[in-house]
Amino acid sequence: MQPTVLLGTRKGFLAWHFSKNRWQVENLSFEGLPVSIAYADSRTGTWWACLDHGHWGVKLHRSADRGKTWEEVKAPAYPEGEEIKEGIPAATRYIWAMANGGKTFNSRLWIGTDPGGLFLSEDAGNNFELVESLWKHPTRKDGWFGGGRDQPGIHSIVVDPRNENRIHIGISCAGVFETNDAGKTWAIRNKGMRADFLPDPNAETGYDPHILVAAPSDPDILWQQNHCGIFRSTDGAKNWIDVGETDGPARFGFAMAVADDNPDQAWVAPANSDMTRTAVQGALCICRTDDGGKSWKALRKGLPQENCFDIVYRHALAASGDALVFGTTTGNLFFSPDRGENWKVLSNYLPMVYSVQFTD
Amino acid sequence: MKRFFSGLKETTAQGTSLKEILNEMDTNYPGIKSYIVDEQGSLRKHVNIFIDGQLISDRTSLSDPFSKSSEIYIMQALSGG
Numbered sequence: 001m002q003p004t005v006l007l008g009t010r011k012g013f014l015a016w017h018f019s020k021n022r023w024q025v026e027n028l029s030f031e032g033l034p035v036s037i038a039y040a041d042s043r044t045g046t047w048w049a050c051l052d053h054g055h056w057g058v059k060l061h062r063s064a065d066r067g068k069t070w071e072e073v074k075a076p077a078y079p080e081g082e083e084i085k086e087g088i089p090a091a092t093r094y095i096w097a098m099a100n101g102g103k104t105f106n107s108r109l110w111i112g113t114d115p116g117g118l119f120l121s122e123d124a125g126n127n128f129e130l131v132e133s134l135w136k137h138p139t140r141k142d143g144w145f146g147g148g149r150d151q152p153g154i155h156s157i158v159v160d161p162r163n164e165n166r167i168h169i170g171i172s173c174a175g176v177f178e179t180n181d182a183g184k185t186w187a188i189r190n191k192g193m194r195a196d197f198l199p200d201p202n203a204e205t206g207y208d209p210h211i212l213v214a215a216p217s218d219p220d221i222l223w224q225q226n227h228c229g230i231f232r233s234t235d236g237a238k239n240w241i242d243v244g245e246t247d248g249p250a251r252f253g254f255a256m257a258v259a260d261d262n263p264d265q266a267w268v269a270p271a272n273s274d275m276t277r278t279a280v281q282g283a284l285c286i287c288r289t290d291d292g293g294k295s296w297k298a299l300r301k302g303l304p305q306e307n308c309f310d311i312v313y314r315h316a317l318a319a320s321g322d323a324l325v326f327g328t329t330t331g332n333l334f335f336s337p338d339r340g341e342n343w344k345v346l347s348n349y350l351p352m353v354y355s356v357q358f359t360d
Numbered sequence: 361m362k363r364f365f366s367g368l369k370e371t372t373a374q375g376t377s378l379k380e381i382l383n384e385m386d387t388n389y390p391g392i393k394s395y396i397v398d399e400q401g402s403l404r405k406h407v408n409i410f411i412d413g414q415l416i417s418d419r420t421s422l423s424d425p426f427s428k429s430s431e432i433y434i435m436q437a438l439s440g441g
Contacts, residue, residue, distance in 0.1 A: 055406040055436035056364075056395035072364075072391060077399035091398035 001323035002358040008038035011351035013049045015067055023346050027067035039098040040359035043106055050095035058092045076111050076119035076128040084115045084151055085141055099157035102164030112154025116144055131183040143205035147173035155314055156212035160219045168237055170212030174205045176237050192240035194228045210254045211314040215263030223266050225256040230268060232293050243293025249280045250287035250296035255317035264292040269312035279308040286340050302343030313354055320358035327353025365389045378422035406437040
């Protein structure tokens with residue numbers, strides 16, 4: 001297990017650290033400010049805080065000393081004159097995903113935003129440029145729309161470690177897109193998905209993959225917690241199959257994580273239907289599959305089982321070795337040392353948790 | 361705003377338009393413009409600008425007139441929880 005957990009919360013950036021057999025808060029930064037994503041670049045150890053000021057716009061800060069000091073860098077910005085749709089100017093409304101470009105491209109960073117722009121930095125984050133090919137994709141203006149947020153947003157960026165120019169992204173609502181040339185061209189990868197909320201559930205775009213993740217041990221196996229089920233692909237996103245439960249809780253939700261060492265083992269954090277967005281039957285559980293989604297087991301030991309309203313946002317569940325951690329909408333933080341079999345509370349008094357990430 | 365720009369204080373500016381004044385402020389306090397307007401130059405949703413006590417009306421292109429001795433006051437909306 002990596003011993004640090006970064007949290008992006010509604011009221012600040014937090015780092016929890018595990019040593020001498022206990023978890024402690026190592027760092028609190030940006031107290032009072034919404035942090036949409038707290039991100040650690042595993043290549044450099046740099047921490048990133050994506051801020052969503054209520055008043056002053058989206059801002060980006062980085063720290064080279066584990067949060068002791070921070071430096072503001074220019075946040076991704078849309079070129080002058082760009083529009084979301086006809087007559088609606090495009091400006092960065094939210095940073096919803098961050099990923100490093102891999103070991104081959106050690107100065108490369110990707111950022112996904114609302115209203116649907118993907119940004120690329122080739123200089124370690126000093127400057128981010130809009131990826132024009134995706135922004136000008138013929139489906140964008142008419143085939144993408146807001147889901148979870150008012151405008152379309154890129155919340156998932158999955159870089160293939162075998163070929164770091166190959167990237168899958170998840171967009172709500174548009175679906176999954178793939179590039180094999182670092183963003184010059186894009187293919188739509190929505191085959192097999194459903195969009196039950198659309199007049200045509202099999203449309204080309206308009207799908208709502210709440211989160212997209214790849215198996216670290218086999219990156220051709222991708223998973224998504226989708227608005228309309230849990231989908232899995234074994235061929236690099238070319239085809240998707242719904243592996244969610246028909247009657248059990250593993251169906252609707254936002255977050256998903258895959259085991260480091262087993263592409264068939266994954267976890268989801270179920271929520272009540274899209275009508276209420278609360279814990280299923282007032283009880284919190286994490287569901288795990290060990291067989292590629294053929295069956296799911298609800299893991300509840302140590303989690304509240306009555307009068308519970310918590311759900312888990314899309315970036316707020318993470319796995320590292322045998323360890324799992326998740327934070328909830330009502331500010332609870334839970335940790336499992338054994339792949340979800342047992343849970344313990346790390347805190348009941350946090351702000352709403354937007355993101356969690358294990359790091360060194 | 362002083363939380364992010366610790367040296368911020370009342371400043372005399374020479375610009376003849378709000379855009380010019382914001383650019384001047386950005387020279388004095390690098391990055392501050394991006395806190396007040398977005399990348400398309402529109403006033404951020406929860407920020408207000410008053411000229412001589414009057415709320416500006418053009419939030420998109422910031423064309424409201426003012427005179428040489430005008431006082432320009434920038435405030436954030438009071439909201440949240």
